Amino acid sequence: AQTVTQSQPEMSVQEAETVTLSCTYDTSESNYYLFWYKQPPSRQMILVIRQEAYKQQNATENRFSVNFQKAAKSFSLKISDSQLGDTAMYFCAFMKRSYSNDYKLSFGAGTTVTVRA
Amino acid sequence: DTGVSQNPRHKITKRGQNVTFRCDPISEHNRLYWYRQTLGQGPEFLTYFQNEAQLEKSRLLSDRFSAERPKGSFSTLEIQRTEQGDSAMYLCASSFLGREQYFGPGTRLTVT
Numbered sequence: 001a002q003t004v005t006q007s008q009p010e011m012s013v014q015e016a017e018t019v020t021l022s023c024t025y026d027t028s029e030s031n032y033y034l035f036w037y038k039q040p041p042s043r044q045m046i047l048v049i050r051q052e053a054y055k056q057q058n059a060t061e062n063r064f065s066v067n068f069q070k071a072a073k074s075f076s077l078k079i080s081d082s083q084l085g086d087t088a089m090y091f092c093a094f095m096k097r098s099y100s101n102d103y104k105l106s107f108g109a110g111t112t113v114t115v116r117a
Numbered sequence: 118d119t120g121v122s123q124n125p126r127h128k129i130t131k132r133g134q135n136v137t138f139r140c141d142p143i144s145e146h147n148r149l150y151w152y153r154q155t156l157g158q159g160p161e162f163l164t165y166f167q168n169e170a171q172l173e174k175s176r177l178l179s180d181r182f183s184a185e186r187p188k189g190s191f192s193t194l195e196i197q198r199t200e201q202g203d204s205a206m207y208l209c210a211s212s213f214l215g216r217e218q219y220f221g222p223g224t225r226l227t228v229t
Contacts (some may be wrong), residue, residue, distance in 0.1 A: 004159075035217070045208070070124035091159050092127075103148065104173065105210075105218060107159030 002027045002094045006108035013082045014116050021077045021111045023092030031097040034068065034075045035105070040088040048090070051075065053097070079109075082115045089113070119143075123209050129227045130199055132223045138224045142211030149192050150218060151184055152208040153177065159163035160208055166192060199228045 003026045013019035025034070036048040051059045051068050058066050063083075067076045079086055092108040122141045130136050130182050142149045152160035163182070164174045168189035179185075181199075186192040196203055206225050210218040 005139040037220075044222040045210075047217050047219070050217060093159075103212070104150065104175075105152075105160070107163070107191060110157070110159050 002029070002096070002106045004092050004106050006092055006095050006107040006111050008111045009109070010112045010114070012114045012116060013079075015082055015084060017082055018078060018080045019082055019113060021079075021090055021092075021113070023075045023108055025073050025075065025092070025106075026096050027073070027094065027096075029096050033095045033097055034066075035093040035095070036064070036066070037091045037093060038086075038104070039087045039091065039109075039110075040085075043093070048065045049077070079113070084115050084117060087113060087115045119220055121169060121176055121211050123207075123221040123224050125224060126222060127227075129226045129229065132201060132228055133198055135195065135197045136199060136226065137193055138178065138209075138226075139193050140209030140211075140221060141191045142209070143213075143219060146213045146219075147189070148184055148212045148214070148218075150210040150212070151192070151194055154202075154206040154208055154223070163196055163207075165196075196226075199226075201228050204228045219229035 005024045032053045034051045037045045037104045039045045049061045063080045065078045089110045089112050091110045093105045124139045137166040150165040151163040154160040164184050181197045184194045187226040208223045210220045212218045
């Protein structure tokens, strides 16, 4: 079974500053995907960014980037130039990449990010 | 593409009653997933379908829970004889061929 750990329950950042969220995971799989999802207050979960484990290059989506360290089983998210709309709970998630029928996501407990004006 | 929709958005029921939730996935998505999320926690996997076949069920899904996807389109999740511990947000997600999962807004269940 895979476990995903987010050790920071809450983070606060000033608007326009940078914040980094940590995520570690435990798996014996070699082929998998990692995701960051954003869940704004009372709104639905949105995919922020995806990383494929076989790719060494870190994924980037506009102001969001990841630092993927496969050997360390670490997958952090950096939010640059934080905006008020980034205020949300952020979840790190793991999914095996296989040809079997196992496509469920395993989520961490989440990190609440508050962007201050 | 209108996204994943779920109905109802909120449901309040008394302990012991049965409830049913509906999920309509993105139209071309062949996979549909149900998750449960309690306050302040990450979602936990319950079950998933590929087309109309239910391929996996979590041990979280007790005998009181049943899910269907009869024609490979929308899905229903039924909880029989609800308990207070069933109070949670029930999330539905869909994907195409195991790629990114897109989530609906959820159904918040409160059992009194």
